[in-house]
Amino acid sequence: MYALKTLSRQYLRFIITSIGIALCLILMLFLLAIYHGVADASVRYVRESKADVWVLQRHAANLLRGTSILTNRHGELIKKVNGIKSIAPILFFTATVNLPGTTASVHLVGYDPLTGIGGPPEILKGDTLRDNDQIVLDNSFAAKYRIKVGDIFIIRDDTLTVAGLSGGTNLFVIQFAFITLEKARELLGFPGILSCYQIIVEPGLNPVTVAGQIRAVSPDLAVFDKATFLNNNIHEAETGVMPLLYIVALIGAIVLTALLSLILSVYVLEQQRDYAIMKALGAPSAFIPVIIIQQSLILAGSGMTIALLMFGPMLKAVGRFSPTISAQTSVNQILTVASGLLIISLLSSILPLVRQRHIYPIEVFK
């Protein structure tokens, strides 16, 4: 294959170009992995919650960006609705914590450890809460600040012991930390306050129907069945700053197209005489365009291979360096990038293809 022979004759350039392409692809793969990782982690708390129905203050629609303040009175009204198995008050608020030599923010979740509703979706190390002086931290947060189970943790002059480390509680920009509802109210200084109710309905009942009944008795509340509330949170996660990652990935794709187009154009310029000879000798009209497209596909293919070999270890290294970065990769993402690369390869061939059309066989006779 002429394309491969010309590329391999200048193997150093071939390797450097392939690595350049691989780095662009790694950037795209990485941004997609972060996008999906963060989007998934942002809603995992809701997705894995035992609650069938969520009740918030009117106009609040999700947990990620929205303020909801309720009182115990709302709970008394809700309890009157038929079909409710259990109702759990939850209090959310953001707090700054003091750490050795620095400060950090956590999104505190106050819940009742006796029911477990509203607690961490998964305990990776240690145990769940047993009393008011304990806290469960997000595993990546703990890794970032080198906090272990049993360490002392200070929030607003209160000293808490780390009882366990949770998974699925990393929102990328902030992480969940779990304390008892009683302790949360004490820290906030408002005893009867809460953010939402998480409700489990009686077995066999439709949560949508129960949600409708709650709405009927308390029209000033925002009531959602789990599926709707989950969708609200997914929508919020995907329409926030997250699309910026897609834009950066798109810029990466444009840079890659320009890079590949430039390299292929250089090859055409260098092989101008060879192409003129081929045309003079009677090369079929598709012969040289096929060479250029083959060169593009070979460079793209080798770049993709290097990217795939490097991506896994790089992802692990980033996770170790910055544990709070949630990245989630999948075969679909890789196929998406590979398909994008195929399109990039073809697009970047356009300029060199136009250029080769202006190479005339008569040049050989000069």
Add this chain to the structure above:
Amino acid sequence: MNDQNNIFTAELVKVTKAFSRSGNETIAVNNVSFRVCARELVLLLGPSGSGKTTLLTLLAGLQKPTSGDVFIFGKKVQDYSPGELQRLRASSMGFIFQTFCLLENLNVLDNVTLVMKFAGTPGKSARNHAVECLERFGVGHLRDEFPGKLSQGEKQRVAVARAIANGARLILADEPTGSLATEQGMAIIEFLHESVTNDGLSVVIASHDERIMKYADRVYRLRDGFLL
């Protein structure tokens, strides 16, 4: 002279070729007529700028005349489609250039095989025939070498092997002795002369080298685009 049978491999009838550059018109070939028959070595003799290379490109169908007619294998060049001309060059013409113009990224064998692929010869038989051609010109042992490592004489032999490998009926050679020492230069002309005699080819050589005259069946002298 073999035109008694009227088998013209190529013929030019009152051909003029003018080039226009920056509003100035230059006439490279002026009202030239000649013919090339089968089994004939034709020499276009003239100094640099006399129009002999332009005549070669017209014979190859790489340019069209400004006026007059060029016939290749009995058909007017204007009547060939670009695809037909490409196939014609690939399967019925062979080229030898002044600097031989071997493809630097391909080894000797691939240089010869490629032309046969252009002519539509399948891969394996193309390779086998290419090896035969290289061996015929004494460069079979160099098949895996790249042109950059060959001497001028070796390049010359590979270029001739490439020109005849596709079963060409017409060989066009542009200053084939120009890059070579005297002895080597005459060797290539002898190869071509043998091809005319043994293989029945038509050969057109454009050169300023008068020593070639003794090998030519027909000599056309050119000066300033005119046939003398």
